[in-house]
Amino acid sequence: MTEHQTPDLLPPAMWTAPEQALWQAHHAGRPLDLRTGDPARDDPAAGSDWPEERFLRAEVLAELLLAGPPKSGAVARPLRVIGARITGKLDLSAARIDIPLSVKSSCFDQTPTFDHADLVALDLDGCHLPGIEAEALRVSTWLGIRGGRVGGDLWMFNARIDGTADLGDTTVGGDFTLGSSVMGGGLRLTGFACGGEARLRSCRISGDLDLAGAALSNPGATALSASGLTVDGSFLAHGLTVRGEANLTGARIGGTLALVDVTLREPPSTGWVLLLIEAQAPMARLRPTAGSRGRVSLRDAHFGRFVDDVVGWPEAMSAELDGFTYERLTHRTSDTVRPDVTQRLTWLARQTDATSAGFSPAPYE
Template sequence: MATRPEPDDLSPPADWSAPERRLWSAFRNGSMLDLRTGIAVDDDPVDGAAWGPERQISAHVIALLLLDGPPANPGKVRALRVTGARVTGELDLTSAAIDCEIDFDACSFSDALSLRHATTLAVYLQGSHLPELSAEALRCPGLDMRDAVVEGNVWIQGSDITLDLNLDRAKVGGWINGNLLTIGSWFNGRFGLSIGNWLSLSSARIGGVDLRQADIGHAESTQQTLGAHLLTCDTFWASDIRVAHGIILSGAQINGEAVLSKAVVHGSPSDEPAIRLDEIHARRLDIDTARADTKSVSLRGATIGKLVDRPQGGPLLELDALTYERLEPLPPRSTSIRLAWLKENLSGQYLPQPYEQLAAAYRVLGHDSEARRVLRAKHRHHRSTLPCTTKIWDWLQDAVAGYGYRPALAGGWLVTLTLLGTLVFSISEPQRSEPGRGPAFNPTVYTLDLLLPIIDFGQEKAFLPASGLQWFAYVLIALGWILATTLVAGLTRVLGRS
């Protein structure tokens, strides 16, 4: 076994192999040791087990350099940088305090790499092949695993990474456990990150998460494969992502935007939402996703600044207690589309809050007439839940004044009935109650006297209709009361809301 040289002996141990002795010199200079052949097929780390001794470096040698290595050459900074090497044996750096950069570029590891509870400068594993990575509670400025291949699992829970964790185009056969992970800048898993089982970022605190075009859960698994309960981040990008069984972001705090457009969730149970966004907070949420890919999204209790969705052909949404400031697309005269959207998402269940929220979104844009139309639709939906006797009164309020949101409709009824009464009483004039006394008969004023319950023009008392004409007058009086009471009830409701 190699032993550390004496301070005055700055040469590598004699029993080290040629590549290990070269690594010693490169370490002291902070330079890259390149053991590649230059032939792409021969330099693929996946086939590293076939590499000869001229490319093999013992894990023990690497540990000795990192933990108890020689000083840097004058004017140089120590660093362990190697490319195209086969690391033999288990490299266990658990709880190590390492004061230099670690860079394994396109290297092949025969056994797992452990950085558990270690403290180090940046760690680079780009393009390397590892059986497994154990880096729980790692403390370092950055971890770069671009294009890396990990046959098993990646454990990074509880780690504190000052800058970025980069997994672009990486392939992980098992899972990535990033619970309680802290990243100052970005968690990057873009452009083809492949994870066989699942990715968990529960309770993590990350500057930004970028999972565009990632493929998660393609191996045999039965659980939801992207879980980020209580995640806190500024940005969550997952457009064009492909996930098995479901995505969970319940309770996440996203200070900027969350983008799930064109997400594909396959294999999710038919009785459960494909994407759970319950009680999340996001400044902007984009779920412009086709239903063929993502059938349903739960937004129960979510608080969204701007919600971007697909009202026609998009996923079914669970909208109970969802609040949003703006809804897009929401152009003028889109009420029919959005009401159909509400009806479909509510699946026949009456919930007043989604209607109120949609009406508020129209008001923010200044479309008050469309907001009133939404509120009328809310009351009509509510009518379907009422007993038959109550439905009649509710229907009258709708027909007469649109529940108070269309007072002009009551005016239209009044004009129509006034014209009808004027025509009838012009043809058949009522008899005077006291011959020779009272005002001259005016069919229009007489009709208004019958229709308006409170106002008295003196015509109703001065003239008495006979036989069938009397029943017509009774109908006008009854309709006048219905007009007045339904209009007052509707206006009271509307003014009470204001």
């Protein structure tokens, strides 16, 4: 770089052609799109075969981010990349980034690190990554990792997202850790898939937690660990599939706890497939599918209105009801078959299958 090539006028001469193109695009306020237009060739799953014309070094992204907004403009322009292969390790540990970062439909050679970083916004939609390390990450607006693939673990313990976090349709091959995190908005996990343990222990979510259509698979072990979870909105899990144990012990839900058309199976050796011990919500809907099997614990749970499915309750499921209380027991208005007294008592009698203590009078009172 000559004395006239300042960072705000020309990109560093030693940068590659796509990296210089990124510099130009960033300073012009537009994204750098390296896609070919061929969906098969642009699939990030094939990113290891992409040519060097699509390579961007992680250190170049870090340099542009740490430099802050281009001084040539008054508006803080985001750094936006589409369809790139990010080589090297993107390490933004403890960094304060004053511009939004958006890397979409790209692949990362190495696990990016955002530990203790303070970001405006982070968008990794459609990306393939070996993992994500983001302990104590702070995001002041929005976090998006939609339709992506994380081959290993996604670690985001003790994070704080002031807006909404959206991981819809993303697959995590290992563990997903969001324990002790705070969401100023909602947490969207619709269509989300996890091949290890999904950990939401002691999370605080100001909006809704949406797990509709999600698949959590850790057979014979804990698939969903969400004890101490607090959701100010509703817990929505229509069509959720859990292979393993779902632990919602002590969960506090401000709206509706909706476990409707959920498939629960392959619990650990204890047999517990769903733990709602001491859970509380103004309204709870519990309607497992016919293919569900295992033991459900409602011990010491309390719901204002409890909507269940006595008629369609799976034969291979039993329930622990000791200390379980509710203010009103009801059914869906759309139910064409409504339980009679005998069917209700038969369902309540299932508690003897779930606890060695035998009969408990509380659910009858």
